[in-house]
Amino acid sequence: MLRFHNYDIVFQEVPGEVTLAINISNCPNACKGCHSPYLMKDTGEILDKNVLIELLEKYGNAITCICFMGGDSDPQEVQHLSVFLRNLTGNRIKIAWYSGRQHLPEGCALRCFDFIKLGPYVEYFGGLDSASTNQRFYRIENGSMIDLTSRFLKSPNNIDSTQMTQI
Numbered sequence: 001m002l003r004f005h006n007y008d009i010v011f012q013e014v015p016g017e018v019t020l021a022i023n024i025s026n027c028p029n030a031c032k033g034c035h036s037p038y039l040m041k042d043t044g045e046i047l048d049k050n051v052l053i054e055l056l057e058k059y060g061n062a063i064t065c066i067c068f069m070g071g072d073s074d075p076q077e078v079q080h081l082s083v084f085l086r087n088l089t090g091n092r093i094k095i096a097w098y099s100g101r102q103h104l105p106e107g108c109a110l111r112c113f114d115f116i117k118l119g120p121y122v123e124y125f126g127g128l129d130s131a132s133t134n135q136r137f138y139r140i141e142n143g144s145m146i147d148l149t150s151r152f153l154k155s156p157n158n159i160d161s162t163q164m165t166q167i
């Protein structure tokens, strides 16, 4: 079971997409320097299919992507909800997952997602907008992971990612 703290419409977490980002609680990763320690507590509203339907009814016409921000305490449920969204929306809404794990959890299939971010937050290396980051952001295409991490680098030619979430 997953719970979420809040959600927001964001423009920087998934390049080129207007994204409804759902901030999932009970994060098990305990990254030093975590931007949102409250997400480590198992609090908030249950995230289930009914909640996703309600969010789609409210924001479905305004967004192009839904992003699960976290969910590493129950990756199978993230995948379950992703498959549900895929069946419900077809390819109209893209599906992204920000995981703090180094690798895609066993049993999770790439085809369930359009974008995946992997890697814990490590203060020394910085987040996705740092040139030295250990984190990776991928677009999933035909079963391949295409590394788009460089799209997050702070530069005049890239997006302004100063407010990015560090899941």
Ligand code: SF4
Pocket (backbone or CB within 6 Å): 027, 028, 029, 030, 031, 033, 034, 035, 036, 037, 039, 040, 070, 099, 100, 120, 121, 166, 167
């Ligand atoms: S994965 Fe994100 S939310 Fe979880 S501890 Fe690390 S920085 Fe905090």
